[in-house]
Amino acid sequence: MTTTTAAPAARSVGTAHVRVEGRDKVTGAARYAGEVPFAELAHGWLVLSTVARGRVRSVEAGPVRDMPGVLDVLHHGHALPVDADWVLPVLGTKPDPIVALFQTDQVPYAGWPVALVVAETSEQARKAAEALVVHYDTEPFDIAFSAERPDAYPAAGSGGPGVTEKGDLEAELAASAVVLDAEYTTPQEHHHPMEPHAATARWDGDRLEVFDSTQGSSWIADHLAKLFRLDPAAVQVRAEHVGGAFGSKGEVRVQQVAAVMAATLLRRPVRVVLTRRQMFSLVGYRSATAQRVRLGADRDGRLRALEHRSLNMTSTVRVFVGPATSVSRVMYDAPAHHTANEVVRLDVPTPSYVRAPGEAPGSFALESAIDELAVRCGTDPIELRVRNEPERGPVSGNPFSSRNVIACFRYGARRFGWAERDPRPGVRRDGRWLLGTGTAAATYHVGAAPSTASVTAEADGTFSVRIAAADIGTGARTALTLIAADALAVAPDRVRVHVGDSGFGPAVPAGGSMGTRSWAWAIRMAADELRERLVPGVPVPPQGVTARADTTAAVVGLAQQAPRERHTFGAQFAEVAVDPASGEVRVRRMLGVFAAGRIVNPLTARSQFVGGMIWGISMALHEEATLDRATGGLVGADLAGYHIAAHADVPHIEAYWVDDPDPDDPVGVKGIGEVGNVGAAAAVANAVWHATGVRHRDLPIRPDRILTGGAPDA
Known part of the structure; x- marks a missing residue:
């Protein structure tokens, strides 16, 4: 089909538009991370400390391993090594030590993860986790918060x-x-989004795939690659639909690490979903x-x-x-x-x-x-x-x-x-x-942070936008559709925006009120390049025409201009x-x-x-x-x-x-x-x-x- 980019009658940005994924959400076609089906799926259930400070003396895993459906019990004496000695991009800090899962017997606060029970079903995993006996050596703890603290x-x-x-x-x-x-x-x-934190990890040959509820799929992919010392190109994180976050799903958390660790040891897909009670101590x-x-x-x-x-x-x-x-x-x-x-x-x-x-x-x-x-x-x-x-x-x-x-x-x-x-x-x-x-x-x-995007002119006259953005329920997917439509000078119904896949390239997470701003830059740049490559009246080939953009130089350039509030x-x-x-x-x-x-x-x-x-x-x-x-x-x-x-x-x-x-x-x-x-x-x-x-x-x-x-x- 011959592609045209004649401007629509009215601009799309600034006009009210229903969510493009709204029908999928109300009919159940849109699935969250804990709903995606997998063959041979195993389920992990975290066990959290019941003491506020001390050390794990022993984990009585033997009796639990004999319970129906139990596949494994992970803890500080039985776990994969992880590397948490690196710096988070943008934030400039090291990851929360909690993601160095089961690397030590230390318990720094109540609700610290001390074990993961993996079983054939979620019910079996929960029953076994509740039966697991953990012995502690306790120490005095200090939780007294006041303005008079001399150590502030x-x-x-x-x-x-x-x-x-x-x-x-x-x-x-x-x-x-x-x-x-x-x-x-x-x-x-405490923030409790509609969708609890959930992650499913599986290996496809030497490639790790994680289906996650996250504010930034490319960020989590990078974090997991560093934690498990993997080739970043071999890690893919997908989060197509996310049911709320409010900041709690911006960093790598224990459910992703636990799912990857268990999937690696068992060589089968493993899903870990946090309960509401667990979220009070595990997600900030x-x-x-x-x-x-x-x-x-x-x-x-x-x-x-x-x-x-x-x-x-x-x-x-x-x-x-x-x-x-x-x-x-x-x-x-x-x-x-x-x-x-x-x-x-x-x-x-x-x-x-x-x-x-x-x-x-x-x-x-x-x-x-x-x-x-x-x-x-x-x-x-x-x-x-x-x-x-x-x-x-x-x-x-x-x-x-x-x-x-x-x-x-x-x-x-x-x-x-x-x-x-x-x-x-x-x-x-x-x-x-x-x-x-x-x-x-x-x-x-x-603020704004570097992001990448690609825009493809399809042979049928539509356009596909791919960016590792996250729609955490805010309507970002719809906003990006309107932005892309204006950038391409077409009506919104000719644009399909695909988000939440780290395979699309690096993109800033949804956070700090800078997601749409950052992603829009990348989409606009890619769309501008694509329009220059398209020739009016010349048919688009069956494979389409794709343009990609990286806003790193643009964002850095803005920061180097005269500083402004x-x-x-x-x-x-x-x-x-x-x-x-x-x-x-x-x-x-x-x-x-x-x-x-x-x-x-x-x-x-x-x-x-x-x-x-x-x-x-x-x-x-x-x-x-x-x-x-x-x-x-x-x-x-x-x-x-x-x-x-x-x-x-x-x-x-x-x-x-x-x-x-x-x-x-x-x-x-x-x-x-x-x-x-x-x-x-x-x-x-x-x-x-x-x-x-x-x-x-x-x-x-x-x-x-x-x-x-x-x-x-x-």
Whole structure:
């Protein structure tokens, strides 16, 4: 068929489009990693430590090996060697030592994997795993987390250096007419995507194939090749459909390593699926934080001093920094501007990336403090933010590529009805309910990483795009279809996007709100090259015509240009109702307005923003994981005891955006995955103060905390 690339009647990017894989998902044709059938499939079931610190003295594997269907029991005395002494790309850290599976008898925390039982069926594997007896030599453990820890120390991480300092903080505080000094805490939070973590490994001759639930198939393939010292070309990871991730599926985890190890020893396919209980200790979580914010301002609310210090827990085997102060390093400036991200090493699992890793808890502290400052200055919270809008990055000093946060507040205020708000707390009522409204700012950094893609003109007039991207439920496959359609100047129904296969070449994982931005560059470059190679009126050969692109040079080139602060921004608004007799808090409505680059698909983008805002409700009012001081593990490590926002808790939510294309991006994309989750909890908390006149600085705002009172009225 002769191929034409005449432009369609209207551009695809920016128009609402249903998910291209939607029918497959609702009919069951789309299969997740734990659903793909294999002949002679064996099943692995992990056994986790029941002690918080110590060593494995012995594993009584003999009786279990005699149980029906059991094929093998792997543990530190019977395992393949792995190499975890290398550096993760992009992150610049070594892998979590937990993936050095069964290489030592050490137990650094409760829930550490100590054995894997492999059997013919999942039921047999589970029964045998529950019967396995493991003896330990225990040691005293330390899980006590508090702001007073003397062994806390600053640490650099994904949010930048551990400490930033500018100006004389104490002098500016002393010269300030209004000073706020407040402490805020957030608890542990756990991410549980719809699809649990699952991996199936099999050998096809000397080639290893892994069917996985991951945010980055090419990244996991590279990690597994390094761990097992394999030829990277002989490892293929596939993750065509992924049922959610939120950061928990970005790195190599124990289920992939366990499946590969067992498949190698048994020479047959092995599947390992994590249970909900196991996920609480094996796939990362959002650490608890203890944050202190000190603000000094003139009487009109203009900042003279800003200090934001945040402490998070990490494990004794790996340091993970939750960069909570990253929001302060971007949002507001002052002559004296100090921030610090600190950690304390405890006998707990290693925290990891959770949607808006530092920005979500950090924005609760900062945006609550800004609200408190506005009250003390007698200034409207939005106007105070306008007065403190910086011209350049507060820490870097670099200009912003664009910064439309005030436009978000102005637009949001009009739609929310902010002008009709009585600033006095505790004066609005609806029967027994006290009503209040609150607002907060949102921000998240913008990034891009090298990726590769290929685009093929098929003989039937369609185009095939292949990229090792991951659609983790966000609609990435559909967004890339629209981007490719515009790049090729054809209608979307002539484009087929294939994702989730490491065989397509390296590509950045879905994470850090930079997936679509990075993948779009590669697709645009490949499409541009393909259009140059196609000759109008000349038939495409049966094998098609393929063009490939690698964006490494382009991404590096952008980084070498004059440095800029690149961020998305937003404004969150919330209205709550509080029953002072029962302590019940109900969010009645939320509204968010975002400046997040060009919106590729408004239909799925709105879902992304709304989903983040719902998580903010959950963070503000429900989510809280508590450590058991007696065992060192979590109290109620299951979804029955871990409270989240349910349908009845989710009010009327609206999400909008302002025009904000990135001038340095080929499509104008910035990224929307995280910013909807930032500031949402603070908006709810600020609304609770407005309803009651009582400030709550500790999340979640439970009914008992409403009844016993928070901080005094500012």
